[in-house]
Amino acid sequence: MNIVYFVFESKEMKNFFKVILDFLIPPTCPVCHKRGSNEGLCPECFSGLEFIGKQKCARCGRPLDVFLPEIENICGQCLKKPPHFHRAEAVFKYNDTIKRLILPFKHGDHIELTELFVRFMAANNREIIDKNQVIIPVPLHWSRLLKRKYNQAALLAKRLAKRHHKIYAPLVLKRTKSTKSQGHLSPKERSKNVRGVFVVKQPEQIQGKNVLLIDDVFTTGATANECAKVLLKSGAKSVDVLTIARVVKN
Ligand SMILES: [Zn+2]
Ligand SMILES: [Zn+2]
Numbered sequence: 001m002n003i004v005y006f007v008f009e010s011k012e013m014k015n016f017f018k019v020i021l022d023f024l025i026p027p028t029c030p031v032c033h034k035r036g037s038n039e040g041l042c043p044e045c046f047s048g049l050e051f052i053g054k055q056k057c058a059r060c061g062r063p064l065d066v067f068l069p070e071i072e073n074i075c076g077q078c079l080k081k082p083p084h085f086h087r088a089e090a091v092f093k094y095n096d097t098i099k100r101l102i103l104p105f106k107h108g109d110h111i112e113l114t115e116l117f118v119r120f121m122a123a124n125n126r127e128i129i130d131k132n133q134v135i136i137p138v139p140l141h142w143s144r145l146l147k148r149k150y151n152q153a154a155l156l157a158k159r160l161a162k163r164h165h166k167i168y169a170p171l172v173l174k175r176t177k178s179t180k181s182q183g184h185l186s187p188k189e190r191s192k193n194v195r196g197v198f199v200v201k202q203p204e205q206i207q208g209k210n211v212l213l214i215d216d217v218f219t220t221g222a223t224a225n226e227c228a229k230v231l232l233k234s235g236a237k238s239v240d241v242l243t244i245a246r247v248v249k250n
Contacts, residue, residue, distance in 0.1 A: 030113060031100045040116050048097030051124065052090055052246060060221055061088045063248055083221060085228035086238045089128050090218050090246035091120045098245045102216055106152045114155045117244050118163060121156075128240050132212035134169050134205060135161040138227055139198070141178040156244070157214040166212070169205045173198055173227060182219065190222035198227050200234035207235035218243040 028035060029042035036042050041049075055067040057075035060083060067073050092098045104110040105117070122129065137153035145151055154170050161168035177197045182190050200206070213227055218241065228239035 030104070030110070030116070031097060045097055045100075048095070050093040050095055050098075052093060056089075059083055059085075059087060061090055061218070061246055063093070083225050083228070084232060084239065085213070085221075085224055085241050087128060088218060088221060088224060088241035088243070088246075089125050090243045091117075091124045092245045094217060094245040094247045102244060106216060107148070109149070111150060111152075111155055114159050117156055118159045121160060121242060121244070122163060125242055128242055129160065129164050129166075129212065132166065132210040132240055134167045134172075134209045134211045136169050136172050136206075136211055136213050136227075136231075138213060138215040138223055139170075139173050139175045141175045143178050153215045156216070160214065160242075167205070169202065172200060172202045172205050173231070174201050182222070187220040187222065190220050191225070194223050194226040198230050200230050203234040206231060208237050211236045211239045213239055213241045215241070215243045216245070218246040220247075 027037075027040065029045050030036070030040060031045040031048075032042060034042050037046070052061065052063055056063050056073075057078055058072045059074055059078040062075050062077075064073055064075060101113060101116075105113040135157045137151060137157035139154075140148065140151045157170065158168050160166070175197055176199055179193050179197055182193060185193060211231055213224060213231070215224060218224060221241075224241040224243075228241070231239050
């Protein structure tokens with residue numbers, strides 16, 4: 001019994017089996033489907049990823065051209081109209097390469113990509129993860145969940161919470177209306193489109209707590225901001241936002 005346990009549970013044996021498996025079925029890059037590397041992505045696709053890095057707005061995470069390391073840098077838009085969330089961060093700029101990973105994750109049942117995204121988040125955004133106690137995904141409306149079968153933000157939030165020993169609270173936020181696709185809306189229209197769409201169902205889970213909200217892509221921040229507004233109103237101490245990618249207008 002003990003030997004069986006050793007064979008299947010020991011790290012050495014797992015690594016041994018992984019080496020054999022990688023030899024028999026070489027891992028393929030999830031972006032271009034050519035042969036991948038240890039990180040999963042092939043070197044060409046990996047170099048196509050654009051990390052946001054540290055030179056960004058301390059509130060909304062927008063990359064900044066002018067950046068002074070010794071002060072808190074806040075972009076003009078956040079100075080003019082501060083968001084409800086305290087801080088939003090993303091691992092990558094939204095570009096063609098990351099889009100080719102996010103779309104199959106979101107719409108193509110490629111839920112195995114969860115682990116890869118969470119690893120990137122953990123490596124690049126550790127501070128924001130460590131600060132928060134409760135992790136909440138941006139919810140889908142039930143009708144969309146039925147169509148898509150899963151909520152990609154919930155997969156990320158659950159895995160991240162497990163990995164970093166945080167409370168995963170998927171039922172705190174509820175989307176009460178199915179909103180039209182935000183794809184072609186202006187920032188103003190997006191804000192209007194999500195206004196009043198979210199309600200807090202379990203306020204006791206967030207009262208006095210630092211909350212981390214998880215989504216796949218941060219576009220204008222309208223959705224994250226609306227979620228943060230209702231979470232704060234229901235007693236959350238602070239709300240931060242973490243996404244895989246962020247749209248950056250040139
Ligand atoms: Zn590739
Ligand atoms: Zn900003």
